[in-house]
Amino acid sequence: MKIALLYPAVTNDGFAVNDIRPKTAWMHHGLCYISAVLKKEGHSVSLIDLRQLFGWHELPGIIKSIKPEVVGITIMSLDFDAAVRSAKIIKETDKNIKVVAGGVHPSLMESELADNPDIDYIFKGEAEITFPKVLEDMAGGRLPTKVITGERPDLDTIPFVDRFLFKTIEAPVVPYLKMPFITATAGRGCMYNCNFCQPAERSIFGSKVRRLSVERFMEELTLTKDSIGLNSLMIHDDCLVEDVKWVERFLHLYTKDGFRKPFVCQARADIIVKNPGLFKDMKRSGLAMLLIGFESGSQRMLNFLRKGTTVEQNYKAAGICKRLGIRIFANFMLGMPTETREEVMETVNMIKTIKPYVPSPTFYTPTPGSDLFDYCIKHDLSLIDKHEDYKRNPTAPKIKGVDYEFLRKALEETVKLPLSVKAARKIDRLKLGRFNKKKIKNYKI
Ligand code: B12
Structure with missing residues (x-):
């Protein structure tokens, strides 16, 4: 057909x-x-x-x-x-x-x-x-x-993803990753229970996380490298590092097969704190940046979100990444139901202390299928009246009673980056600029 x-x-x-x-x-x-x-x-x-x-x-x-x-x-x-x-x-x-x-x-x-x-x-x-x-x-x-x-x-x-369906070239999530940059999924589902997401993911992908065998995943990467090239990689899985054994085997094969190309993936603070050795090995094998869902600097809010992590772990995890030279892409939210101004400021202070390479804030947005979405509907808290408002960018108000003017001002403080981070980002942008001019014209898909 x-x-x-x-x-x-x-x-x-x-x-x-x-x-x-x-x-x-x-x-x-x-x-x-x-x-x-x-x-x-x-x-x-x-x-x-x-x-x-x-x-x-x-x-x-x-x-x-x-x-x-x-x-x-x-x-x-x-x-x-x-x-x-x-x-x-x-x-x-x-x-x-x-x-x-x-x-x-x-x-x-x-x-x-x-x-x-x-x-x-x-x-x-x-x-x-x-x-x-x-x-x-x-x-x-x-x-x-x-x-x-x-x-x-x-x-x-199932067959490998069709990397030739989209005619566009994937651009790196951060400038210092070299092209050809590719995104991949090694598995589906998430074993955690955060109320801003679950049970939505479970109802789509089931309660058990399924992952490709490491061998099969490496086969996919090899094929990709041989067909379109691979100089950096982003693994999209919700939480790749939850399966320590899988990651260890991946590192073994990834380096053995001569990849050693920089890669980025998502992680949680508690996993980093419990397995610092794993992250050291990941860094050695090419881990360039971790996207970490810190979410909040307030313990009450982390509990409210059923995140299963502590504020202390957030700080410790950031410290481990800094020591290992792993850049941090920090995901965090402001404007959750019941959050107080003091709790917002705890998050702001956490981000200012962590000084991530990329601060990635969102205004909490109730997304369908999650328990916190149901809570917002039950308590008549949602301000979302158009589907386009489901985007999580910190722009439009989402929750009744939240002072978004205050949040905007608080946010400004978190995105004021220290000079060291600004300089690193500038150098990365310059490098990418040179690469684009030189290579992008010749990049065939
Ligand atoms: C990678 C990812 C991204 C990437 C890339 C997105 C992309 N183009 O693929 C980026 C970072 C860009 C991204 C952005 C956003 N994302 Co996102 N993202 C994901 C993530 C982590 C993985 C997606 C994935 O590849 N899954 C694996 C594939 C195989 O599954 P799948 O896409 O669902 O497809 C399967 C089935 O759903 C089904 N299917 C899908 N489409 C169709 C169509 C037909 C016809 C049929 C028959 C079947 C079918 O078959 C597929 C194969 O089995 C998911 C979480 C997750 N685990 O899925 C969140 C997720 C999809 N993202 C989410 C959100 C909210 C966003 C943003 C809105 C965030 C924001 N900035 O505001 C943006 C919006 C992007 C846009 N549309 O413009 C939410 C979506 C919630 C919702 N109700 O819509 C998710 C579920 C995360 C979450 N748990 O909250 N995202």
Whole structure:
């Protein structure tokens, strides 16, 4: 069959601007996995990446030129409006095209799409096993039920992600990482229970974290290195380091196979404090930066968030990273329900003390499917009335009763970086600038 996969992520990124289509943008791993299985089954797959369009006016022409029988749209909560607008345009262009909505938002908020006449099927959960069967049914004239739930695959048995689906080049998360930079997922799910996320992740990926075997993951990296090149790597998993044995084996093979390329991944403060030796080994094998969910400098708030870490661990973990020379990308939130001004300032002081290479603040945003989202609804606290407000950037107010003027001022203090960090970032930017000019023109995908 002729399938088009549509990535509607223009809420954050916007359409192409200034008459230039973006050359760099990250790929969507969910769509790339789907593309890989569908191609393996013999389907023809194309991508409609809305970020590459100059505006909505281009979409009908693209649909007419591809002439897909099915369009699969992936939807994060913030991109809901762009996704349903795309579905409407697709149906107006050709009402015979079947539209399937999948991804995080349809998996968690099926009811918001149930009555939408432009969405034929709502796909919940993972797609690799079930979506091809749905297409087979459609091709054979058997109509699937409107709501479909995907079976969870054994990750070692599915094809590698299709790294050629997206035409953009992935740009490094921070300038000092060299291109070709690639993103990868080694597993799915998260064993922790933070209330700002769970049980959403469990309901999509199950309660048990599944990871590729290290051997299979290395096979994927080797293939990537040989086909598009690999000079730095970001592993997207929610918490890669939760499985210490997996990481140890990974380090062993990663260095043995001669990679030693800088990589970054996410971590938690408690794991760093409990396993400093692991992080020393990671640094030796190329770990360049850790994205750490510090979340708050207030113990009461960490408990309220069910984070399972302590403020003391936050400080200690930062100290360990500093000693090992691992840059810190610090994720933290302000404006949670019940948070006091003093607690906000505890977070500000923590970040000022940690002095991360990248301070990454968010205004707490209740996201569907999480217990804290339900709490906000129950207590009538949510100010979110448009899907686009699900973006977590510290811009728009999210929670009733929170003094956002105060938060903005508090935030200004956390992003005032010390001179040493500013200088390091400037040098990194200069290095990247030189690299871009030299290499990007010759970079073929
Ligand atoms: C990597 C990542 C990113 C990366 C890259 C995103 C990308 N383009 O892939 C970056 C850093 C850019 C990012 C940004 C954001 N992210 Co993010 N991100 C993730 C993360 C950690 C991994 C995503 C992933 O690759 N998963 C693995 C793949 C295989 O799973 P998948 O994409 O869900 O796809 C499978 C199924 O869902 C399904 N499926 C998906 N699409 C479709 C479509 C069809 C047709 C079908 C049939 C099936 C199907 O099949 C796929 C294969 O089995 C997830 C957490 C997580 N564990 O998933 C958060 C997550 C998706 N992000 C989240 C958020 C909130 C954001 C931001 C909004 C944050 C912000 N800045 O405000 C932005 C928005 C980005 C945008 N749309 O513009 C939330 C989404 C919550 C929600 N309800 O929408 C998550 C769930 C984190 C969380 N627990 O809160 N993110």
